[in-house]
Amino acid sequence: MEKIKMTTPLVEMDGDEMTRILWQMIKDELLNPFVELRTEYYDLGLKHRDETDDQVTYDSAYANKKYGVAVKCATITPNAARVKEYDLKEMWKSPNGTIRAILDGTVFRTPIVVKGIEPCVKNWKRPITIARHAYGDVYKASEIRVPGPGKAELVYTAEDGTQIKETIADFKGSGVLQGMHNLDASITSFARSCFNYALDQKQDLWFSTKDTISKKYDHTFKDIFQEIYENEYKEQFEKAGITYFYTLIDDAVARIMKSEGGMIWACKNYDGDVMSDMISSAFGSLAMMTSVLVSPDGNFEYEAAHGTVQRHYYKHLNGEETSTNSVATIFAWTGALRKRGELDGLKDLMAFADKLEQATIQTIEEGKMTKDLALITTMPNPTVLNSKEFICAIRENLEKMM
Numbered sequence: 001m002e003k004i005k006m007t008t009p010l011v012e013m014d015g016d017e018m019t020r021i022l023w024q025m026i027k028d029e030l031l032n033p034f035v036e037l038r039t040e041y042y043d044l045g046l047k048h049r050d051e052t053d054d055q056v057t058y059d060s061a062y063a064n065k066k067y068g069v070a071v072k073c074a075t076i077t078p079n080a081a082r083v084k085e086y087d088l089k090e091m092w093k094s095p096n097g098t099i100r101a102i103l104d105g106t107v108f109r110t111p112i113v114v115k116g117i118e119p120c121v122k123n124w125k126r127p128i129t130i131a132r133h134a135y136g137d138v139y140k141a142s143e144i145r146v147p148g149p150g151k152a153e154l155v156y157t158a159e160d161g162t163q164i165k166e167t168i169a170d171f172k173g174s175g176v177l178q179g180m181h182n183l184d185a186s187i188t189s190f191a192r193s194c195f196n197y198a199l200d201q202k203q204d205l206w207f208s209t210k211d212t213i214s215k216k217y218d219h220t221f222k223d224i225f226q227e228i229y230e231n232e233y234k235e236q237f238e239k240a241g242i243t244y245f246y247t248l249i250d251d252a253v254a255r256i257m258k259s260e261g262g263m264i265w266a267c268k269n270y271d272g273d274v275m276s277d278m279i280s281s282a283f284g285s286l287a288m289m290t291s292v293l294v295s296p297d298g299n300f301e302y303e304a305a306h307g308t309v310q311r312h313y314y315k316h317l318n319g320e321e322t323s324t325n326s327v328a329t330i331f332a333w334t335g336a337l338r339k340r341g342e343l344d345g346l347k348d349l350m351a352f353a354d355k356l357e358q359a360t361i362q363t364i365e366e367g368k369m370t371k372d373l374a375l376i377t378t379m380p381n382p383t384v385l386n387s388k389e390f391i392c393a394i395r396e397n398l399e400k401m402m
């Protein structure tokens with residue numbers, strides 16, 4: 001069989017620990033035998049980030065901007081323990097944070113749905129994607145622990161010195177105080193990323209805030225989305241047969257619970273933090289959750305939603321067998337390859353991505369899975385495979401399809 005050709009390289013961001021082991025297995029067993037893989041390789045493994053003073057992370061993000069599509073392995077975000085473990089020069093910043101800041105993107109998280117791993121909500125038939133705004137609000141707030149009686153005011157001073165003032169509260173006793181902000185520019189990027197992704201996926205877009213209570217703050221989010229929709233996306237949405245739907249956050253929660261799924265749900269920063277954990281655990285497992293960072297100007301970075309699975313890696317280093325789920329990492333590759341194929345007009349590459357996903361799902365639906373899934377499946381007597389065996393079982397199914 002002739003290997004499938006690529007024209008533009010994918011930006012490949014390698015990572016750490018167990019996911020780095022899976023990364024190589026996926027390339028060896030599921031990609032290289034079938035595709036003449038063209039990638040521009042960046043080693044984001046912690047050791048190499050340290051050696052390059054984290055320059056490699058910046059370079060990889062700029063390459064993502066240049067070529068448009070990247071696939072990323074999970075990486076360690078250093079903390080004090082990691083600084084010691086890897087003898088780091090510095091506690092380098094989260095690579096995902098660095099990449100997100102350069103691409104100015106929004107993260108979309110989608111569960112991978114297979115028969116036998118049933119969502120807790122029985123009417124959910126199709127995946128629900130959460131789009132979480134990644135800037136501001138309570139994550140960039142100033143807070144005061146108010147010690148006793150006094151007056152709290154909100155003051156904005158313009159560059160020319162003019163002020164806008166609001167009384168927050170007349171404290172009669174002790175309490176708490178918080179000031180937070182957001183930026184029109186960031187909300188606008190968020191909105192564009194969401195509208196673009198909805199068009200890309202051909203799925204309805206929902207957006208929810210609490211604008212009835214927060215008449216300036218949340219209402220601005222609502223207005224910016226609405227304005228961008230009307231001016232830039234309405235026609236395209238109608239042509240694609242999808243809708244944009246705004247509702248209050250509590251109404252959205254109630255409707256989502258009763259829905260069949262299949263929509264993209266855009267959330268403010270805090271709502272998205274909470275809702276994405278609810279959606280991922282209700283759909284089954286973090287190991288079955290994909291994640292894609294989409295920039296407002298149309299660059300994509302695909303990855304798994306989980307971390308480097310450190311505990312399994314230490315077992316692996318000890319020579320013990322691991323049963324680590326590679327599905328989300330495989331889907332990061334298929335997402336990136338399909339997008340590359342779409343941008344370059346490579347039908348074979350897109351078809352290959354579809355087949356690899358089908359082969360992966362089929363393997364699980366045949367009862368062959370890793371331990372994390374075997375623990376939660378509704379299938380009787382699943383076969384538990386180790387990390388390598390699972391990938392090889394997918395390869396067997398894939399070979400039959402090719």
Ligand code: NAP
Pocket residue numbers: 073074075076077078096286287303304305306307308309310311312323324325326372
């Ligand atoms: P984690 O790697 O997501 O793993 C937490 C636990 O979830 C694992 O110990 C395992 O449970 C289970 N799990 C996660 N993914 C799995 C998979 N593919 N297959 C089977 N089980 C899976 O989170 P962590 O251990 O808290 O973090 C480890 C490192 O990852 C940290 O250094 C963190 O900075 C980094 N991280 C990176 C990213 C990213 O790059 N996007 C995201 C999050 C965390 P059991 O041990 O019970 O089997």
Ligand code: MG
Pocket residue numbers: 273274277
């Ligand atoms: Mg969270």
